[in-house]
Amino acid sequence: MIELPEEATIGSILAQAASTYPERPLLAAPPNPGRSYDPCGRSLSYAEVHAAVQSLMSRYREAGYGMGHRVALLLENRLEHMLHKLALNALGICCVPVNPDYRPRELAYLIDHSRVDLAVVLAARRADWDAASREAAWRPPCTVFEEFAATLAPACMPATAWEPVSDTPASILYTSGTTGRPKGCVLSHRYELAAGVYYATRGGLVDFRPEGERIYNPLPLFHVNSSILSFYAALLTGSCQIQTDRFQPTRWWSEVRATQATVVHYLGVIVQMLCAQSPTPDDRNHCVRFGMGAGVEPQLHQVFEERFGFPLLELWGMTENVRILVDNVPPRQVGTRAFGRATPGIEVRVVDDTDRDLPDGTAGEMLIRHSAATPRKDFFSGYLDDEAATEAAWRGGWFHTGDVVVRDASGMLHFVERRKNIIRRSGENIAAAEVEAWLLTHPAVEMTAVLAVPDEVREEEVLACIVLKPDVASNLSEPGAEAALLRSLFDHCSAGLAYFKAPGWMWFTAQIPTTGTQKIQKHAIFGSNGDPRSMTGMHDLRAWKKRASGTAAAPGIRHP
Incomplete structure (x- = not known):
């Protein structure tokens, strides 16, 4: 059982993990000769990650960065994204990951809305950032990642403190808004760590072994799945996160085998593309114990499991609350879009348009909360500078997910569609x-x-x-x-x-x-x-x- 102290912070948990598992690998990149960085792959132990984070913390602190500051990271899926995020969070600085697919107009909105105090950007992305800065009203300094040690721009405003607490913002992640512009979800240290604890303690087929797992995650570090859900589950269990640059069906199995991955994360489109490949004698030549993801097409679910020899565990989560629900206990409802049942810490209602409860078997919007006493515990802190939207989502003391589901007589929840205009x-x-x-x-x-x-x-x-x-x-x-x-x-x-x-x-x-x-x-x-x-x-x-x-x-x- 993982115990998470109420006042735990990301920095304190990293230090504890580095002391407990110093020689184990924490972060790894699979080999890829076609990649401009780490073509032969790379692995960093818990001790090496901790040392690198301490060095980055010293550099940020010397430049005057601390509590109250926000730093944008445009580092794509490099391992250094997580090193910088950990260093920023340990100093009480909020990390704002940047989607590298953003056009200048979209990036300018992020700059103005988040009002970051600094951007750390890959040299190859500097032109993109500069183009957005010309459209933005807010003009933070920008430091090129490859020249970080020598050229880090000093903070324009002093830090308010140096030591974070559990409710200090750790990240602002931008999620699609139904009224046009994305909303910035503010996630605290407590939120991020609680997400990892919840994942790692689901039990059933989600069984994290004492020797640790090797989690292969092809998803982007600017979203909640890779940078928070799987990473903190790894950190809290002595496991390793294997971070590839992006999903490619032709590289998936070679990377999974080369890194000896025991857990993989997927999306429905990934399953579809893997199933479309011609069968080979190596289809079951891997170490994967289970897959974690969502959106697998019902007709492909059992087909994939029988062909490749491991279960795909369908789950549900969102940026506002990624303490996942998952169909992880046999007998599973394979091919039915089932994603689990309510559990302690995530209570569920299924309601109509007026928030009245619906009987089992009837499709309605899923509402969730932690509990009656503490409905918002371990949820996101709110939408950045948008209290009205935050309170509207929490009307009646329940978070309105915008997802339409059906609950069957056994309590199993089945995804139907998105109610929002998404x-x-x-x-x-x-x-x-x-x-x-x-x-x-x-x-x-x-x-x-x-x-x-x-x-x-x-x-x-x-x-x-x-x-x-x-x-x-x-x-x-x-x-x-x-x-x-x-x-x-x-x-x-x-x-x-x-x-x-x-x-x-x-x-x-x-x-x-x-x-x-x-x-x-x-x-x-x-x-x-x-x-x-x-x-x-x-x-x-x-x-x-x-x-x-x-x-x-x-x-x-x-x-x-």
Whole structure:
């Protein structure tokens, strides 16, 4: 049983773990000859991580950084991201990880909203940061990662203190907002450590052995799954986190085997791509004991387990609370989108639109809390500078997840869909409102509605339904006009939005149905006319969606 003292901090737990497991590996990168860094792989022991963190702490402290400061990290999936995060947190500094897929406009919003005091950025990403800084009102100093020791910019404002406590902010992670712009989730030291404890103590098939596990996680360090959920489970159990640069189906098994991974983290799209590979005699040549993730297609769940020889344990979590629920005790409900039952520390209700409880077997929104006495214990601290949104999410003393589920007679919860206006593509949560707001800045667009459509590989794809301005619509029949307009609209989206948010499908229409108060009725656009992708006039732009050259991020996650 893992005991987490009420006043535990990330720095104190790291020091304790380094004393207990000095020679064990804590962080590892698998070999990858095609990678610009650590091509032969790399492994850092608990003692080596602790020493590196102490050195970084001294450098930050000398430059005047401490409690009250926020530092942005644009270090992609390098092991150094975690070293810097640990050093920052041990000093009471809040870490703000940056999604490397962000375009300048999106990054400028993060800079202005989080008001970071410093950015530590890879040299290859300096131009991206500078482009965003030119659009931002807030202008923090920027230090190039490769020159950190010699060029760390001094703090512009003095620190308020040097020693953090359990409720000190450790991270601000940006999650998709349903009203357009992302919201900054403030996560405390207590939150992050409690997430690791919860994962490591689930029991059943989630069995962390005394000798430690080797957790292979291909997910990005700017999201909660890799940098918090799996990392702190590793730290608290003497285990090792194996951090690859990004998921690649052709490298997955070679990296899993080379690093002797015993646990893997996955998304539904990962399972789908692995199943699509031709069977080989080495399909079961690995050390994996179980997989942790979400979103596996029901028809592939048992197929994968039988082929590769280990269970995929479906779970549920979100940035606001990643103390996971998981279907980890046999007999599991494989292929039913089951993700576990309520447990001590996570109470669950299933309710209708008026927050009235629904009977088992009826789909409704899932509400959660820690307990009646301490509903918000171990949850996120709140949305940065948005108390109204925080309180709205907590109305009635329960956190409203926005996810629709069904609870069966045994108490097992089954995921149905997202109630919020969110599109989930390859694990990335995309706010339809954000894409709509940006499309409306294009001079040809009169009105737009963005919604999700099924995708055989990436779960969902972005569809933009567009009403053109009359003068543009009247010229659309001219030779080449439609093709040129599609390219213009797509390039506009790519210039202002991360690549994965750009529409993969686009459809021009004369009108979009609205209510008497002009609220768009998305459900009425296509009605019950089958798959929108088969509609006349639908344009498939998916081949245009490509990650910018050099970006090393992996897909993100909502359900970790």
